[in-house]
Amino acid sequence: MAGLPPIDREAPCCQRPELAQLERTSVLLKRTRHLWKRRAQRKLFKLAGTQGMLDEQWQHSLEDSMGFRGQWDEHRRYQMEELKRLGLTPSSTLLEIGCGPLTAGIPLIEFLASDGYVGVDVRSSVLDMSWQQIGRAGLSAKNPRLICSDSFGSAELGDRQFDFIWAFSVLFHLSDELLDKLFANFSQRLAPRGQFIANIQTNADESTWLEFPFLKRSVEVYETAAAKHGLRTVNLGTIAERGFKLESVERDNILLQFSGA
Numbered sequence: 001m002a003g004l005p006p007i008d009r010e011a012p013c014c015q016r017p018e019l020a021q022l023e024r025t026s027v028l029l030k031r032t033r034h035l036w037k038r039r040a041q042r043k044l045f046k047l048a049g050t051q052g053m054l055d056e057q058w059q060h061s062l063e064d065s066m067g068f069r070g071q072w073d074e075h076r077r078y079q080m081e082e083l084k085r086l087g088l089t090p091s092s093t094l095l096e097i098g099c100g101p102l103t104a105g106i107p108l109i110e111f112l113a114s115d116g117y118v119g120v121d122v123r124s125s126v127l128d129m130s131w132q133q134i135g136r137a138g139l140s141a142k143n144p145r146l147i148c149s150d151s152f153g154s155a156e157l158g159d160r161q162f163d164f165i166w167a168f169s170v171l172f173h174l175s176d177e178l179l180d181k182l183f184a185n186f187s188q189r190l191a192p193r194g195q196f197i198a199n200i201q202t203n204a205d206e207s208t209w210l211e212f213p214f215l216k217r218s219v220e221v222y223e224t225a226a227a228k229h230g231l232r233t234v235n236l237g238t239i240a241e242r243g244f245k246l247e248s249v250e251r252d253n254i255l256l257q258f259s260g261a
């Protein structure tokens, strides 16, 4: 190899132009390979309809955790419309018991002023989804509060009172003992002229849903349980009569309004 200068392997790269060039080329090649790989992955993701599948899976998880697959939009619409009809305004404060994955919670947080919404649920797994929902909807600036509690937030909420307490598809999942605790708690939790509204089921066979019982009780049973804690009950009629549009069994649920006597 006469004529070629010997390679000084100890010399730094900057003093060996042929090695520095090689290194630049290798870095460029690596970057190009990475870019092409990402481009191909994005194309495949699109072609396979992966985003649609992920969105559908997410929607199913939400619906499974509120109990009514395929009924999400109408449950959301009805609850919002009902609350507005009952007098909810942006300056109202609202406590939602059994808020689940925020079926009503998201439009409620949107509608109410900052700090106006508090949701309580007994399952932390569903509240984890609820926090994701808040992030996806870009609503963290509204300062919603979510509480995981098996005592309706009694310790966490202290003596805070609300204009509205809302429990949709929840009372029939509570044992008699829990129902008594709920009314005891809410007799102090309602602001002056505040109202607690909930649907009940009076005719479907008893069964279970997830880890909860599904109980049939008459209006009178609820009336008596509420009166024990100084709450007056008004029967507002079935949710179908009040504009719930689905033909499913819960259309016969009765809406009850409880308030200070």
Ligand SMILES: C[S@@+](CC[C@H](N)C(=O)[O-])C[C@H]1O[C@@H](n2cnc3c(N)ncnc32)[C@H](O)[C@@H]1O
Residues within 6 Å of the ligand: 065, 066, 067, 075, 097, 098, 099, 100, 101, 102, 103, 104, 120, 121, 122, 123, 126, 149, 150, 151, 152, 167, 168, 169, 170, 173, 174, 178, 212
């Ligand atoms: C049928 S889902 C309805 C969810 C939501 N209200 C809606 O309209 O989609 C009933 C919810 O009540 C919650 N729940 C059951 N027992 C509860 C309790 N003792 N305290 C708070 N939440 C409870 C469940 O975890 C579930 O999220």
